[in-house]
Amino acid sequence: MSDRFLETLSHLRVYALDKPCEIAIFYHEEASALMRFANSAVSLNTTEHLIRLEITAFYGPRRASYEMITDLSEPAELRDGIDIAAEMVKHVQPLTYTPTVPEFRESFCDEAAYDPALAELSGADKLAVFNAATTGLETEAIQLSGIFSNGANTIAQITTRSPHTQVFRTSDAQVTMVLAHSNKKWEVQAEQSAQQLLDLDPQALREELGFLVERFTHDPAQQLPLGRYDIVFGPAATATLISFMNWIAVNGGMMKRGYACLDEAQIGEQVLSPEFTLADDPNRRETYPQRRDYMGLPRTPFPFFEEGIFKGFAWTQDDADEFGAEPTGHTVAHKSLSLSGGGEDVGTLRALAFVPRDGDLLYIPFLHYMNVVNPTQSLVTGSSRFGALLLKRDGSIVTPYNVRLTQRILDIFGDRLAWLSQQTVPYNTSSSYGARNPTAVIVPRFMRVNDLSISHSNPTF
Amino acid sequence: MLDQIKAHLDRLRASGATYVDCRWVPSEDANALTMWNGNLKQAASSRQSGVGIRVLFQGAWGFSAASDLSDLGIVFDRALENARIAAERVTFPVRLAEKDSVQDTFISPCAVDPFEVPLAEKVAFLELLDASLNQRGVQQRMSTLDFIRKQVHFADSEGSEIGKQIIEVFAHIGVRGVDPEGTAHERTFRLGRRGATRGWESLDLDHFRENAERIVSELNQVLQAETCPVDDRSVILLPGIMFLQTHETIGHPLELDRILGYELAFAGGSFVTLQDFGELRYGSERLTARADATLPNSPGSFGYDDDGVPAEDNLLIDRGILVGAITGRQMVEEANAKAQRIIFPESSGANRATAFYRVPIERMTNINIDPGCDGTLDDIVARTERGIILDGDRSWSIGSNREQFHFACEIGWLVEDGRVIDVVKNATYKDDTLRFWNALSAVGDASTWEVVYVENCGKGQPNQVMQLGHGIPVCRFDDVRIGE
Numbered sequence: 001m002s003d004r005f006l007e008t009l010s011h012l013r014v015y016a017l018d019k020p021c022e023i024a025i026f027y028h029e030e031a032s033a034l035m036r037f038a039n040s041a042v043s044l045n046t047t048e049h050l051i052r053l054e055i056t057a058f059y060g061p062r063r064a065s066y067e068m069i070t071d072l073s074e075p076a077e078l079r080d081g082i083d084i085a086a087e088m089v090k091h092v093q094p095l096t097y098t099p100t101v102p103e104f105r106e107s108f109c110d111e112a113a114y115d116p117a118l119a120e121l122s123g124a125d126k127l128a129v130f131n132a133a134t135t136g137l138e139t140e141a142i143q144l145s146g147i148f149s150n151g152a153n154t155i156a157q158i159t160t161r162s163p164h165t166q167v168f169r170t171s172d173a174q175v176t177m178v179l180a181h182s183n184k185k186w187e188v189q190a191e192q193s194a195q196q197l198l199d200l201d202p203q204a205l206r207e208e209l210g211f212l213v214e215r216f217t218h219d220p221a222q223q224l225p226l227g228r229y230d231i232v233f234g235p236a237a238t239a240t241l242i243s244f245m246n247w248i249a250v251n252g253g254m255m256k257r258g259y260a261c262l263d264e265a266q267i268g269e270q271v272l273s274p275e276f277t278l279a280d281d282p283n284r285r286e287t288y289p290q291r292r293d294y295m296g297l298p299r300t301p302f303p304f305f306e307e308g309i310f311k312g313f314a315w316t317q318d319d320a321d322e323f324g325a326e327p328t329g330h331t332v333a334h335k336s337l338s339l340s341g342g343g344e345d346v347g348t349l350r351a352l353a354f355v356p357r358d359g360d361l362l363y364i365p366f367l368h369y370m371n372v373v374n375p376t377q378s379l380v381t382g383s384s385r386f387g388a389l390l391l392k393r394d395g396s397i398v399t400p401y402n403v404r405l406t407q408r409i410l411d412i413f414g415d416r417l418a419w420l421s422q423q424t425v426p427y428n429t430s431s432s433y434g435a436r437n438p439t440a441v442i443v444p445r446f447m448r449v450n451d452l453s454i455s456h457s458n459p460t461f
Numbered sequence: 462m463l464d465q466i467k468a469h470l471d472r473l474r475a476s477g478a479t480y481v482d483c484r485w486v487p488s489e490d491a492n493a494l495t496m497w498n499g500n501l502k503q504a505a506s507s508r509q510s511g512v513g514i515r516v517l518f519q520g521a522w523g524f525s526a527a528s529d530l531s532d533l534g535i536v537f538d539r540a541l542e543n544a545r546i547a548a549e550r551v552t553f554p555v556r557l558a559e560k561d562s563v564q565d566t567f568i569s570p571c572a573v574d575p576f577e578v579p580l581a582e583k584v585a586f587l588e589l590l591d592a593s594l595n596q597r598g599v600q601q602r603m604s605t606l607d608f609i610r611k612q613v614h615f616a617d618s619e620g621s622e623i624g625k626q627i628i629e630v631f632a633h634i635g636v637r638g639v640d641p642e643g644t645a646h647e648r649t650f651r652l653g654r655r656g657a658t659r660g661w662e663s664l665d666l667d668h669f670r671e672n673a674e675r676i677v678s679e680l681n682q683v684l685q686a687e688t689c690p691v692d693d694r695s696v697i698l699l700p701g702i703m704f705l706q707t708h709e710t711i712g713h714p715l716e717l718d719r720i721l722g723y724e725l726a727f728a729g730g731s732f733v734t735l736q737d738f739g740e741l742r743y744g745s746e747r748l749t750a751r752a753d754a755t756l757p758n759s760p761g762s763f764g765y766d767d768d769g770v771p772a773e774d775n776l777l778i779d780r781g782i783l784v785g786a787i788t789g790r791q792m793v794e795e796a797n798a799k800a801q802r803i804i805f806p807e808s809s810g811a812n813r814a815t816a817f818y819r820v821p822i823e824r825m826t827n828i829n830i831d832p833g834c835d836g837t838l839d840d841i842v843a844r845t846e847r848g849i850i851l852d853g854d855r856s857w858s859i860g861s862n863r864e865q866f867h868f869a870c871e872i873g874w875l876v877e878d879g880r881v882i883d884v885v886k887n888a889t890y891k892d893d894t895l896r897f898w899n900a901l902s903a904v905g906d907a908s909t910w911e912v913v914y915v916e917n918c919g920k921g922q923p924n925q926v927m928q929l930g931h932g933i934p935v936c937r938f939d940d941v942r943i944g945e
Contacts, residue, residue, distance in 0.1 A: 038723040042547035046524040069509030071529040091581040092504045123546035145726040258645040371856040376644040
């Protein structure tokens with residue numbers, strides 16, 4: 001790895017030592033590439049190389065920050081950033097608490113989740129993956145959309161507290177393929193998350209897309225009656241629900257601010273199904289983990305729920321400072337959430353479709369535009385999308401129009417949870433708003449939840 | 462720098478590119494201040510600069526962006542190379558609608574540049590906002606100020622050169638409390654358009670204090686209120702939720718790239734088809750909607766879009782009939798060709814990028830609904846038998862083709878026989894989009910019309926956040942399911 005940026009950070013630290021305040025410098029470099037498909041063509045092919053520098057100044061209970069998207073060849077501009085942050089902190093109002101300044105007692109470099117072969121995958125290689133996964137599936141009416149996003153992230157930190165640095169480097173890819181019927185309006189999807197080149201498997205994408213296209217081409221379509229259903233969620237839907245848990249259930253700061261469905265009195269209590277074990281596990285390379293947090297705290301597996309028993313909240317350093325809690329190593333851009341698999345041996349959609357069943361099962365792979373209706377009640381709402389199937393008791397399959405679910409997450413993961421599949425997969429939940437922040441959640445391939453109500457049912461695709 | 466850019470535009474054209482443009486952003490400054498329960502949780506400033514290059518080669522787009530401008534040629538070359546690879550899989554070669562070559566500048570209206578206001582003065586203003594919210598019943602109080610100042614130079618291979626300087630000011634206050642059952646509730650206020658300019662001068666403390674009193678009072682009413690019943694009623698939407706209804710179920714479904722399938726892998730499609738233009742009854746005769754990028758003093762008014770097309774006032778729905786869309790140069794050509802008729806005679810100038818490192822896509826401008834003839838809010842309430850007045854966006858969830866939706870609001874007031882009777886909490890409503898707009902039974906007059914600013918509309922892959930506005934009146938819709 002080039003150490004140019006580390007030299008730059010060291011020089012900036014020396015410059016910052018002359019300031020009357022403490023300074024923390026956060027470096028973020030992304031090399032991002034995205035090939036986007038629409039209407040069976042490449043609709044956009046982009047590359048971005050961006051360097052961000054965030055400088056935070058601390059002066060007792062005062063804190064201010066200045067961020068630049070910048071160019072390392074302009075040292076004067078970088079030093080200006082330190083001057084601006086140091087000037088800002090003089091004028092801000094003191095907090096009611098004293099924020100902790102990051103302090104690194106040793107240098108730390110983690111490149112275990114970096115694979116240059118994935119990060120530097122060429123445009124031609126990406127096109128080849130798409131072509132291999134969709135061969136023979138596209139027609140004049142059935143057209144391909146999707147993205148192949150890949151890139152590398154480098155994060156580095158230094159503060160005036162010590163000359164030690166922290167460096168994290170990851171590679172990531174997110175592949176989404178959608179086949180949609182331009183007239184009938186149905187759409188099916190297959191996705192993959194990759195941390196290394198070997199994670200990419202075009203044949204598995206081809207298999208899932210082929211199975212779904214066959215269903216939507218040949219099986220009857222239907223508007224589902226409103227009512228209660230036993231639902232099997234796919235990895236995208238489960239990962240979305242887990243991401244909402246991360247937001248409104250296990251975040252200590254959100255709990256203190258009245259935007260959470262769990263409270264401190266519930267620690268140690270059975271609040272979810274015994275099937276439900278959720279941890280933040282930075283040993284899972286598929287989640288682009290950070291094994292130290294941005295304060296320098298080592299990150300080890302942190303249980304949130306063990307067999308349904310709530311084990312505790314995640315506390316960032318700032319929330320811990322404000323509310324008098326112990327930080328838990330969660331001052332990171334993303335956690336490494338992992339929901340443990342269960343006892344059901346169902347590893348593929350084809351296997352799910354043909355497994356014997358005692359009643360109808362509604363398969364919902366994806367929940368579109370989910371939002372929180374009421375955080376205290378864990379009430380969320382969202383619509384099915386991308387290839388839902390009604391697996392009839394008699395073994396036949398119907399392709400239902402999309403439906404809306406409005407449910408409490410604590411019910412979904414509580415006594416309604418019937419089973420989780422043994423097999424788990426990483427589901428990529430990265431958002432590309434702002435700086436690149438590759439994120440994935442490990443979830444069981446399938447999760448069955450009984451007796452959920454459908455509150456709206458579309459009359460067409 | 463501009464001379465270098467023009468030289469590279471010419472060089473890429475000579476290398477086979479059919480079109481090239483460059484957005485050079487010498488500086489984009491932002492300043493965000495957040496106060497939470499008296500703590501200045503965020504005091505952040507930022508600056509970014511760089512270039513974004515878009516190249517059209519054999520009917521395919523390539524894009525490249527960089528903050529490092531030490532070798533501008535590499536950034537241009539990378540964009541061309543990206544386009545060459547994309548050209549290997551083309552089904553409908555990109556064509557761009559005609560436009561005039563323009564040399565011009567646009568400066569958004571601003572009296573006092575917020576970046577010239579000392580930080581201490583901004584913090585003092587936030588402290589006053591926070592103090593105004595610190596009242597009985599309030600457990601959490603939030604105040605935010607966001608300022609943006611961006612300078613953009615656009616140049617393309619068709620000879621356009623456009624300079625833009627845009628200043629935005631966004632401000633928001635909110636309060637949160639907990640009801641006797643332990644459920645949290647929130648009431649918020651966001652600054653909309655006031656006056657002719659949008660600088661520091663638009664932050665009127667008295668206006669915020671009035672609204673602080675109102676939202677605290679309303680929060681305390683919600684905390685004591687009964688839960689919204691499950692029922693079918695007329696819903697009367699105040700601007701604090703009407704803007705979002707318009708945004709999600711008129712704005713997004715009428716983005717032409719969505720209609721043509723360009724967002725299918727992520728944000729979704731649209732229930733609207735090309736055959737619907739000129740035919741589809743989108744709403745009742747009371748509904749006239751427009752994308753008006755010429756509305757003075759709004760984030761949705763920007764002079765020229767990032768295709769270099771001038772801002773337009775573009776009719777979308779004319780007395781209930783769908784007639785227009787939110788368009789850019791590429792999509793109107795493709796839509797007309799696919800429809801085999803001229804639906805869109807030209808681009809409506811709505812192709813925008815959030816930053817130099819993102820590619821322009823169709824974005825809302827100011828998606829407005831014309832005021833109607835049904836009088837004031839009081840007039841509408843007086844003519845409502847069984848209804849509910851709703852305000853404040855608490856949550857929103859919309860189907861992938863924008864065909865149905867579910868919204869939760871911060872507050873509701875039940876209406877019986879033309880009179881407001883009770884405040885209710887946990888108010889929600891849901892419907893199918895077309896049924897809902899066709900149930901539009903009253904549109905308030907100009908006294909009810911407000912321009913609400915939106916600072917965080919998200920769309921696209923890679924994702925982009927955009928600023929825009931909605932000019933909307935109070936509206937009533939009949940027979941809507943509430944309380945689910």
